[in-house]
Amino acid sequence: xxxxxxxxxxxxxxxxxxxxxxxxxxxxxxxxxxxxxxxxxxxxxxxxxxxxxxxxxxxxxxxxxxxxxxxxxxxxxxxxxxxxxxxxxxxxxxxxxxxxxxxxxxxxxxxxxxxxxxxxxxxxxxxxxxxxxxxxxxxxxxxxxxxxxxxxxxxxxxxxxxxxxxxxxxxxxxxxxxxxxxxxxxxxxxxxxxxxxxxxxxxxxxxxxxxxxxxxxxxxxxxxxxxxxxxxxxxxxxxxxxxxxxxxxxxxxxxxxxxxxxxxxxxxxxxxxxxxxxxxxxxxxxxxxxxxxxxxxxxxxxxxxxxxxxxxxxxxxxxxxxxxxx
Numbered sequence: 001x002x003x004x005x006x007x008x009x010x011x012x013x014x015x016x017x018x019x020x021x022x023x024x025x026x027x028x029x030x031x032x033x034x035x036x037x038x039x040x041x042x043x044x045x046x047x048x049x050x051x052x053x054x055x056x057x058x059x060x061x062x063x064x065x066x067x068x069x070x071x072x073x074x075x076x077x078x079x080x081x082x083x084x085x086x087x088x089x090x091x092x093x094x095x096x097x098x099x100x101x102x103x104x105x106x107x108x109x110x111x112x113x114x115x116x117x118x119x120x121x122x123x124x125x126x127x128x129x130x131x132x133x134x135x136x137x138x139x140x141x142x143x144x145x146x147x148x149x150x151x152x153x154x155x156x157x158x159x160x161x162x163x164x165x166x167x168x169x170x171x172x173x174x175x176x177x178x179x180x181x182x183x184x185x186x187x188x189x190x191x192x193x194x195x196x197x198x199x200x201x202x203x204x205x206x207x208x209x210x211x212x213x214x215x216x217x218x219x220x221x222x223x224x225x226x227x228x229x230x231x232x233x234x235x236x237x238x239x240x241x242x243x244x245x246x247x248x249x250x251x252x253x254x255x256x257x258x259x260x261x262x263x264x265x266x267x268x269x270x271x272x273x274x275x276x277x278x279x280x281x282x283x284x285x286x287x288x289x290x291x292x293x294x295x296x297x298x299x300x301x302x303x304x305x306x307x308x309x310x311x312x313x314x315x316x317x318x319x320x321x322x323x324x325x326x
Contacts, residue, residue, distance in 0.1 A: 004116040004125040005302055008136045008181040013157065016184055020144050021154045023294070023301035029066065030293070039308050040069035043100040048090070049128070050076040050106045055268055055292055056128050056138070060103050063299035069307075072099070087111060091120035099123050101307055109133035124306045132171045138267055139177035141298040143185060145291050146222045149263050159186030164216050166192040166248055167226030167275050170199050174267045175226060179207050190216055192248065194238050197228075213248055217257040224265040225250050225275045245274055252279045263287050 011019075029035045045064045049057055057073070064071045074094075087106075094102060101124040104112050109131030116125040129135040143158065150161050163182055169175045169191050182189050183206040190208045191198065202209060210216050217223070228244065238244045250264065258264075264276075264286045272278050280286060 003123075003306060004112075005136055005306065006113050006116050006125065006127045007134050008139050008177045008184070011136075011181065011184060013184050016140070016143070016181060017155060017157065019140055019298065019301050019305065020147060022305060023140075023144055023297040024154060026300045026304065027294070027297040029300075030297070036066050036068055038068050039304055040064070040067040042070075043307050044070045044072065044098055045101045045103065045303065045307075046072045046074055046094050046097075046099045047128075048074045048094070048102050048104045050104075050111075051129070053105055053128070055295065056105065056135075059292065059295040060126075060128065060137075060299050062296050063303055066296070067300055067303055067308075069100075069303070072097075087115065088118070088120055091115055091118070095121050095123075101126060101303065103128050105129045107131055126302060126306070129173055131173065132176075133173050134177045135173040135267075136177050136181075137295070137299055137302060138174050139181040140302070141291055141295040142174075142178055142224065142265060142267070143181055144294050144298055145265065145287050146187075146263070148294075149287070150221055150261070157185040158182060161187045161221045162190070162219055163187050163222045163224065164190045164192060164220040165224045165226065166213060166250070168197050168228045169193045169202070169226070170197045171229040172226050174224075178224070179205055183207070190220075192216060194244070194248070196238060214254065214257065217254060218259065220258055220262055222263050222265060223250070223258060224267070225270075226267070227269065227271055227275060241274060249275055249277070250280050251277045252283075255280050255283065255285065258285075265291060267291070 047057060047060055061071055102121060103126045104115060105128040106112065110133060112125055112127035112130050115121060127134060127136055146158055147156060151158060165175050165178060179189050190210055192210050192213050198209065255264065264280055266276060266288050268288060270276055270281055272281055281288065
């Protein structure tokens with residue numbers, strides 16, 4: 001692992017477990033009266049968001065502040081970007097200001113990789129979502145949530161667990177990041193979607209594909225529902241919203257088909273009544289709010305490992321890391 005986090009495909013099993021275990025230690029901060037650590041004091045982290053975001057941007061900002069970093073929030077709207085400034089010139093500006101890390105969300109797939117591979121920035125680049133490519137910290141917080149419910153404990157992976165991801169796979173960066181990471185952690189991944197919402201070449205991905213949601217529910221340990229991304233669609237990918245909901249929506253009847261230990265997940269934002277009903281979204285088996293809380297711990301862990309004096313490949317194990325941070 002280099003000094004960047006651009007794709008979950010770059011993570012080895014040890015890298016992934018180190019992040020999850022470190023996040024488990026850092027999660028204990030949320031129960032303290034004082035939730036801050038001095039680990040990144042004097043470091044500057046820039047949140048460079050070219051797309052609208054609520055959960056991810058806020059989660060990164062909370063994580064950065066809990067690690068005592070100096071935080072700069074950069075929005076493309078109202079900046080020089082809206083006047084035509086290129087990504088290169090924006091990056092050079094941030095480098096001149098002494099940015100130690102840049103958390104970037106961009107509408108173009110590959111923008112974070114371009115930033116990481118260039119010499120425009122000397123600090124770390126963390127991908128917070130790029131187009132329809134990847135969203136690695138979302139996949140990490142999803143895996144963190146699954147492990148807590150299905151195989152808790154430091155050093156544990158998700159070997160043998162069956163994860164079903166349902167919905168708009170074609171446009172989902174969450175699905176792409178999850179399939180790589182879950183495969184690395186030993187889980188069995190099944191995508192369920194209409195044929196029109198599956199990407200070309202999916203037969204080469206480390207997953208199975210099904211078009212029948214009801215058939216896979218009884219064998220599922222974790223079910224992840226995805227939002228239909230209408231804003232990325234330029235054609236009719238299914239007949240009607242009602243037809244999509246009937247075949248691929250999650251309701252109380254379908255939830256009853258899941259094993260008793262299974263959980264229902266969603267990366268957010270949810271469209272209630274489309275891919276998930278209020279009955280399921282508000283049930284104790286739904287982990288949406290828990291995923292948001294876990295996102296802060298995961299992003300703290302990533303920032304700590306990338307900027308706290310060690311890369312993911314050579315950082316000390318989590319117990320030592322947490323003690324050093326304190």
